[in-house]
Amino acid sequence: MTETEIIQKIKTKxxxxTSQRRAIIKALLVSDRPPTAKAVFEIVRDKYPDVSLDTVYRNLNLLARIGCVTKINLKNSEKSRFELLKHHHHYHLVCLGCGEAVCLKKCLLDMHIDVLKGKGYKIVGHAFEIYGYCPSCCNAAEKSKEVELCVK
Amino acid sequence: MTETEIIQKIKTKxxxxTSQRRAIIKALLVSDRPPTAKAVFEIVRDKYPDVSLDTVYRNLNLLARIGCVTKINLKNSEKSRFELLKHHHHYHLVCLGCGEAVCLKKCLLDMHIDVLKGKGYKIVGHAFEIYGYCPSCCNAAEKSKEVELCVK
DNA sequence: AATATAAATAAGAACGTTACTATTTGGAGG
DNA sequence: CCTCCAAATAGTAACGTTCTTATTTATATT
Incomplete structure (x- = not known):
């Protein structure tokens, strides 16, 4: 999404x-990979030294609620990342070793979502992530006695 | 899983x-719905007043890593819950209004997982949750200008 | 049973995120 | 251009969870 589209959506809602809100949107746009809240905070603080971290979180969550941003909540207590909504939204296999994400085609949620919508549910989001180790990390993982397949 | 099976698995790994570890497992077994870490902490503390919250977290996460427990991480910063592994694991639609969870049949992850396993990935877990509002909560949600469908 | 060692623990600090409160600000209507 | 009010903000406290460190404990080996 472009800055103009996001601004328009905020107004529509x-x-x-606010100037801080604009700066947060700009920070999302200039970040190459989805930034953490703290990364956004540091970018915004260059121009607005008094901005509070709370403001950054409040706005990122607002953008997520109105559908401009996807909040990526990896398990294992990693920090959340905030990704500008792309038109072709997809899912990931997240390697717990190196952190790299492999894209998966989106092809399996629609059925459930349609059924639920038909029953009067209002869907506002979803999480779908697979966690594991990529081949090059498997060697390291092999040494650990903790690693095991959860899904047969 | 039974206490014996869990103990056996811990030993195998x-x-x-430890006595605290036993008490944590027992707490999971006596809880009707998947408890939060704090709930487990309070049960365990009855018998071991000096147990630390950290110990509870450490052990619940260990049980999750070795595949005895599923860590349910709802978005929107709700607390995590820890569910003893059932043999027929399934997914949920979580109502953001009342918190009720509707069970979904598991029928869509396997394809991706098989493909990934074929490529040498090691899968250790996954998250699949749909977020939204159930019909009876939709009226309340209707008044909010924030609610919107993210998935068309 | 005594010993050695890796693992587990308690206590509290630290981190990420959200909630609270008093103050400031954007923007609609006069 | 003013006024007004809901919304947004900064600052700070609180919450959930993990990390750090020094101490204790479970288990394998003698």
């Missing part, structure tokens, strides 16, 4: 445009 | 059996 009845929220206000 | 080379970890030790």
């Amino acid at each position: 009845g929220f206000k445009i | 080379g970890f030790k059996i």
Whole structure:
């Protein structure tokens, strides 16, 4: 999404445009990979030294709620990352070793979602992530006695 | 899983059996719905007043890593819950209004997982949750200007 | 049974994120 | 251009979870 589209959406929803909010959106746009809240905070602070971390979180979560941003919540207590909504949203296999994400085609949620919508549910989001180790990390993992397949 | 099976698995993996660890497993077994870490902590503390919350977390996470427990990480910063592994694992639609979870049949992950395993990935877990509002909560949600479908 | 060692523990600090409160600000209507 | 009010903000406290460190404990080996 472009800055203009995001601003437009915020206005449509009845929220206000503040300078901090603009700066947070810009920070998302200039980040190459989905940034953490703290990374956004540091970018915004260059221009607005008094901005609070709370403001950054509040706005990132707002953008997620109105559908401009996807909040990527990896398990294992890693920090959340905030990804600008792409038109072709997809899912990932996240390697717990190196952190790299392999893209998966989206092809399996629609059935459930359609059924639920038909029954009067309102769907606002979903999480679908597979966790594991990529081949090059498997050697290291092999030495650990903890690693095991959860899904047969 | 039974207590004996869990203990056996811990031993197999080379970890030790401590009294706190036993008490944590028992707490999982007596809980009707998957408990939070704090709930486990309070049960265990009845018998071991000096147990630390850290110990509870450490052990619950260990049980998750060795495949005895599923860690349920709802978005929106709710607390994690820890569910003893059932043989027929399934997924949920979690209502953000009332918190109720509707069970979904498991029928869609296997394809991806098989492909990945064929390529040498080691799968240790996954997250699959749909977030939204159930019909009876939709009325309340209707009044909010924030609610919107993310998935068309 | 005594010993050695890796693992587990308690206590508290640290981290990521959200909640609270008093103050400031955007933007709609006069 | 003013006024007004809901919304947004900064600052800080609180919450859930993990990390660090020094101490204790479980288990294997003698």
